[in-house]
Amino acid sequence: EVSTVRCALKPYLEYVTSPFQRGADYIRDLNFEDLKATLLQKSEELRESLEQSIKELQAKQDPST
Numbered sequence: 001e002v003s004t005v006r007c008a009l010k011p012y013l014e015y016v017t018s019p020f021q022r023g024a025d026y027i028r029d030l031n032f033e034d035l036k037a038t039l040l041q042k043s044e045e046l047r048e049s050l051e052q053s054i055k056e057l058q059a060k061q062d063p064s065t
Helices: 002-029 032-061
Strands: none
């Protein structure tokens, strides 16, 4: 009886757990060093862009400088 129930539930269990397995596989395959390098590069680009925007705003506010 238990094996019959187990066989009957197996497709449902696989359906429910497969998204989690795919997510776990994706995380396992990530190269965190590349991800870290990309994040640091994009952070630096954002910082530079913000600094440039601040300089432009300051120049507009105080045209004598």
